[in-house]
Amino acid sequence: MSIHFNRESQTFHLYNDEISYIMKVTRSGHLGQLYYGKRVRDRDNYDYLLETEPRSMSVCCFEEDLSYSLEHIKQEYPVWGTGDMHLPALDVRLPDGSRLLDLTYRSHEILAGKPGLKGLPAVYVEDASEAETLVVELGDAKAELTVRLFYTIYEAFPVIARHTEIRYDGKQEAYLEQAMSLSLDLPDMDYEMVELTGAWARERHVAVRKLQYGVQGVYSLRGCSSHHFNPFLALKRPNCDERNGEVYAFSLVYSGNFAAQADADPYHMTRVTMGIHPQGFSWRLTEGETFTTPEAVMVYTDQGLNAMSQVFHRLYQSRLARGRYRDQVRPVLVNNWEATYFQFDENRLLPIAQEAKDLGIELFVLDDGWFTNRNDEHCGLGDWEIDRTKLPEGLAGLAEKIKRMGLRFGLWIEPEMVNAGTKLFHEHPEWVLHQPGRRMSQGRYQYVLDYSNPEVVEHIYGKLCGVLEGTGISYIKWDMNRSISEAYSCTAGSEDQGKVLHRYILGVYRLYEKLTEHFPEILFESCASGGARFDPGMLYYAPQCWTSDNTDAVERLKIQYGTSFVYPLSSMGAHVAAVPNHQVQRKTSLRMRANVACFGDFGYELDLTALTEEGKEKTREQIRFVKKYREILQFGTFYRLLSPFEGNEAAWMVVSENRRTALVGYYRILQEINAGYRRVRLAGLDPEQKYRVSILDKECYGDELMHIGLITTDTSSGDNREGAGDFVSRIYVLEGVE
DSSP states (O other): OEEEEETTTTEEEEEOSSEEEEEEEOTTSOEEEEEEEEOOOOOSOOGGGOOOOOOTTOOEEETTEEEEETTTSOBSSOBSSSSOOSOOSEEEEOTTSOOOOOOEEEEEEEEESOOOOTTSOOOOOSSGGGEEEEEEEEEETTTTEEEEEEEEEESSSSEEEEEEEEEEOOSSOEEEEEEEEEEEEESOOOOEEEEEEOOTTSTTEEEEEEOOSEEEEEEEOSSSSOSSBOSEEEEEOTTOOSSSBOEEEEEEEOSSSEEEEEEEOTTSOEEEEEEEOOTTOOEEEOTTEEEEOOEEEEEEESBOHHHHHHHHHHHHHHHTSOSTTSSSOOOOEEESHHHHTTOOOHHHHHHHHHHHHHHTOOEEEEOSOOBTTOSSTTSOTTTOOBOTTTOTTHHHHHHHHHHHTTOEEEEEEOTTEEOTTSHHHHHOGGGBSOOTTSOOOOBTTBEEBOTTSHHHHHHHHHHHHHHHTTTTOOEEEEOOOSOOOSOOOTTSOGGGGGGHHHHHHHHHHHHHHHHHHHOTTOEEEEOBTTBTTOSHHHHTTOSEEEOOSOOOHHHHHHHHHHHTTTSOGGGEEEEEEOSSOTTTOOOOOHHHHHHHHTSSEEEEESOGGGSOHHHHHHHHHHHHHHHHHHHHHHHSEEEEEEOTTTSSEEEEEEEOTTSSEEEEEEEEOSOOSSOOOOEEOOOSOOTTOEEEETTTTEEEEHHHHHHTOEEOOOOOSOSSSTTOSSSEEEEEEEEEEO
């Protein structure tokens, strides 16, 4: 790992064993991008990579040189108005109304390690030797603006983390209208764009489209990263698949409105930008103020999409997630939501908890409905007072009874919302996002608290501390069940309304930070009506997330498969739910549901007391299996094998660190008649190791299983033999033998 600056050629080269990132100060003083990709040797001068062939109608920097135009120079942090005709990374409205900027090089420094981002989540290092950081300072004297670009390169990952600081020193106010976390100019457009898209109950489906001329991208204007688009995009070569080929991937460590886009111009250059969405964003800058963008993480590999994912998995699991649970296996839990919904009392809950203990479950989670006036979705949110009718001895009394059974106790909260009719709503209408005199929109019969106001955050923090202290709670599910509309703060001035949505997310982060510091023993799981805020920003505070409200095993194949493009298995909450499934009414076997859910943070979301004796015994077997292998299932190396988006089968596998144990999940969705013979090629095994393969009850070497394949042929005659029918699943366990 090294960051090398050649003073003579004014060239920066960031490199480790896998990647190189090269840029230079051009003769006009602008910072130009030369190369990003597979590691190349370090040398003093790469000026031949600066392409300046003249093009018609270009606006040029030098009167005597028609070949030097910022329209065609690939740049690190481009602006609009002084020669570059593409979409910019930065837009500032200056006091005189001008938006013209011209950022040129001033200085740089190279730091050991990686600095943190104040108030924002970011990847980190535990030792300064893990990474180096380059900080390049650009400036515009007339605009009285300084821009500092941060680039951190890790030693152990093909990763560069980037963010930007913008400092304003003018005496009159200016307005920051757009500030991207990164901009990257690539020299061609021969890519396919990979995105994770969907909606509620079908989050993070994989979509691939060929890059075309113009702007294409993903975004959110919902106040959260959203069910619809994840803050991620990748550009892969057309021949790139799971195992081979080049891919450039970009992931934003942020939980609010974002834009991630690729702009391909008619000269075949592609500009990638990623950061806070400029719609509704306008940050008033006063003299001496600095604005910090969220962090964006760039990954490059020439080993295919699965290798890209494994980089994100290792980085986000070990250098984004924090706290005592970062490296710990997660408890097997039961959540009462689909068993009782709002209709429960202590006498209804305790038998479920006792059954959970008898089956081997470790954690009982009480979901929505435990606070006053909360018998449906219409009321109760915001006051956070315990319902003594349902829980006569309060949460502490219930928790104590459950802990005496030998279980841990967890709790659901939704601290960002309020219902009309509550004491909070009545006493502090100014704490609700809305514009006085305008109709207030609602979602799920609730309104959004103004977390851009620190007073609101402090109030909710105090209320939650009163709930949590003294109860011995070890798990919190933090929900958020509606998009944000009417993003107007009654306590902010007119000049600061453009700050509200970003300040809202900063307020969410601040509350997370305060609660995780106060209650370090609690495992936090984030949730937003399922997966509407499954993003890297949340993983910094909560090492796992409820992957989707859709608990159907067949639908979860696609959801978990797509989620794995960026996020590790240790981050995915995955439960065995009731049948018929409450979202799609499909009936799948207990085995199918468990065989999908065990590739994640495993639990149950059904009425355990309603299980048959046979069902209870199968559940015990599932829990024993998960406990035996959960360290591998949650922290092993994950491989996608067959895509549920491409056919009737799906398969994936996870391999232990020493490669002596592997688990392969195989799923056939619909029964076929008289189908052909099938094999699935495995990955990640030790080619010299002999493995005992369960189900087949055979011994095979790793090279055989990877190059010839695992035989998955089963009955396809439609009869009643084992393995026939729809929604069939198997988990093959591979154990190394001498």
